Amino acid sequence: xxxxxxxxxxxxxxxxxxxxxxxxxxxxxxxxxxxxxxxxxxxxxxxxxxxxxxxxxxxxxxxxxxxxxxxxxxxxxxxxxxxxxxxxxxxxxxxxxxxxxxxxxxxxxxxxxxxxxxxxxxx
Numbered sequence: 001x002x003x004x005x006x007x008x009x010x011x012x013x014x015x016x017x018x019x020x021x022x023x024x025x026x027x028x029x030x031x032x033x034x035x036x037x038x039x040x041x042x043x044x045x046x047x048x049x050x051x052x053x054x055x056x057x058x059x060x061x062x063x064x065x066x067x068x069x070x071x072x073x074x075x076x077x078x079x080x081x082x083x084x085x086x087x088x089x090x091x092x093x094x095x096x097x098x099x100x101x102x103x104x105x106x107x108x109x110x111x112x113x114x115x116x117x118x119x120x121x122x123x
Contacts, residue, residue: 001050008102011038011054013113018056019121031056035113042111051110053101058117061088084119 001007017031038054068076080086097116
């Protein structure tokens with residue numbers, strides 16, 4: 001990216017990086033760190049035409065998460081109940097946000113943290 005004098009980096013944080021989650025202090029601290037690193041790096045590399053952002057996804061319907069439905073249905077339901085409309089994100093919904101951030105359509109987005117959580121962190 002330095003040789004090309006352009007680029008876009010998208011770091012992956014989590015809603016745990018914008019909201020404390022009981023019992024996940026170390027994970028939450030590391031995800032807060034990803035956001036802080038992204039914001040600082042955006043300032044450090046802005047003159048190199050490299051944009052650096054982060055995303056903070058909420059609950060995503062991955063194979064591992066869906067396996068909870070079978071192996072630990074109560075835990076699965078607890079996670080689903082946290083989401084205002086009771087619907088986990090599709091992996092493609094997260095991927096599309098990342099693709100947008102990486103694209104020229106987001107050329108003025110730099111140092112941002114995009115929360116993709118279906119309103120989970122609004123309360």
